[in-house]
Amino acid sequence: MARVQRDGGDDAEPTAELPAVRDQGPSAVNGRKVPMAADKVRSIPEAAVARLAVYLRVLSGMAEQGAVTVSSEELATAAGVNSAKLRKDLSYIGTYGTRGVGYEVDVLTVEIERVLGLTRQQKVAVVGIGNLGHALANYGGFPGRGFPVEALFDVDPDLIGIPVGGLPVNHIEDIPDICATRKIAIGVIATPPAAAQAVCDRLVEGGVHCVLNFAPVVLQVPGHVEVRKVDLAIELQILSFHVARNAEQRVSRRTAAARASSNGEVV
Amino acid sequence: MARVQRDGGDDAEPTAELPAVRDQGPSAVNGRKVPMAADKVRSIPEAAVARLAVYLRVLSGMAEQGAVTVSSEELATAAGVNSAKLRKDLSYIGTYGTRGVGYEVDVLTVEIERVLGLTRQQKVAVVGIGNLGHALANYGGFPGRGFPVEALFDVDPDLIGIPVGGLPVNHIEDIPDICATRKIAIGVIATPPAAAQAVCDRLVEGGVHCVLNFAPVVLQVPGHVEVRKVDLAIELQILSFHVARNAEQRVSRRTAAARASSNGEVV
DNA sequence: AGCCGCTTGTGAATGCGTGCACAAAATCCG
DNA sequence: CGGATTTTGTGCACGCATTCACAAGCGGCT
Structure with missing residues (x-):
């Protein structure tokens, strides 16, 4: 399930x-x-x-x-x-x-x-070479080097084979194979929302245990898979909430001030 | 400060x-x-x-x-x-x-x-029209509509005036003016890290109270400004941590199993 | 109308993360 | 060499968030 x-x-x-992860002899060595x-x-x-x-x-x-x-x-x-x-x-x-x-x-x-496990390099695959995927692929090893992008995927037949950031684009169907053979550790999903779940399933199938999801959907994954999501719309909405809250506070402060001044109080 | x-x-x-948010006539409609x-x-x-x-x-x-x-x-x-x-x-x-x-x-x-304050539209400005900024500008009003992109900025003289996603790019110097006149509510920073703080300062100067920061730097802002950051590298590193942790657990489980089996225990 | 089953809304308990404040440790200086 | 100074590491308390569990409330059915 x-x-x-x-x-x-x-x-x-x-x-x-599992409190007993540690070896028996605690102070032994x-x-x-x-x-x-x-x-x-x-x-x-x-x-x-x-x-x-x-x-x-x-x-x-x-x-x-x-x-x-x-x-x-x-x-x-x-x-x-x-x-x-x-x-x-x-x-x-x-x-x-x-x-x-x-x-x-x-x-x-x-x-x-x-x-953080950065001593070992973690290979990354980017799926969905649209605007965002393009940007990600061109990041070139990602900041801080240690996350080489080693596979790109998309559905668009016109993109297949085209090199983006020095790496050819493969078809989404090949995700499981390629991820498995290239030992991809982290999958980045930059597809439209409708495709995200299917892509995610393929990544998991290919042995990917960690997913960074840019698509605005809640992914369903097996328990051993770690998902982190980055959601533009949600970030903006959170900011919007703060705008609204501040505007409101400002209004209520103003009315309070007005009330106070009409009472002859000093603000 | x-x-x-x-x-x-x-x-x-x-x-x-303010504990009690009073709960008068509930069904009083x-x-x-x-x-x-x-x-x-x-x-x-x-x-x-x-x-x-x-x-x-x-x-x-x-x-x-x-x-x-x-x-x-x-x-x-x-x-x-x-x-x-x-x-x-x-x-x-x-x-x-x-x-x-x-x-x-x-x-x-x-x-x-x-x-969430989505009844009012919150105008967005995108600064830094590189790979990511391009992607953001082309989002076109951003998902869920309600966040129209109404200004673009960059330093590159070759970009100034060029329309991206139907909107011309302005120079970074004009951030304060344009943000103020167009009543920009949210600034999105998609510049290289070195430029981010200066850009942020200009946004604040232009009356922007909310900032979404994609640059890998910690922004210093006055108290009334709300900053949210989205950091690719950090997300990847968090995932990397989980990879490492899982690998480690797997190893320790394996050694535990080996120890157990060498002791004749059943796993 | 009255009962029954379902679902909400929330008080209370638990757990987790943060911040404070101080003891422990290490260097410097007289 | 010992005390003053600096800065780490952490026990403790507090506050927020999550979860539990249940009473309150609503619609449907008899």
């Missing part, structure tokens, strides 16, 4: 609790610090993972400017969070800071990359 | 408490329903707003298929959430359901649209 798309919230997975992190990985909150990615980008910017160490305060303001949150986020992946000093930029970079 | 980008989480606003909702609007959790937008889309799909009423259960599964959450989300905007029956599709649609 098809499970429902998980979207930053419901954790009701069949992963159960204490020499290294890595195994602890390996245990901890499972417990990093999703929100923290997203922020880790932000820290990583900020760090790379700092490294370019020759920074060697960075304090939690600096890094936090640069990333737009408060320092306590940053430190807690970092504590999920281990303790790589030096008290009284800060963090070594390159150490932290490497550790975050490791936790 | 520049406030930091808020990003789906910190709600530390002066929203106060007071001619208007607007005022009550107007009070409530402020207290809708951000996460719920995002889901309301999803419900809206699902509802419009159902309306097209001729559905008149829908139960919370149906709507919930179609939207990929559980029904309790859906009902609570809807309860934030009022009580428009009929017990024992469900919700009228069109009533619910209208009410959600009203809360």
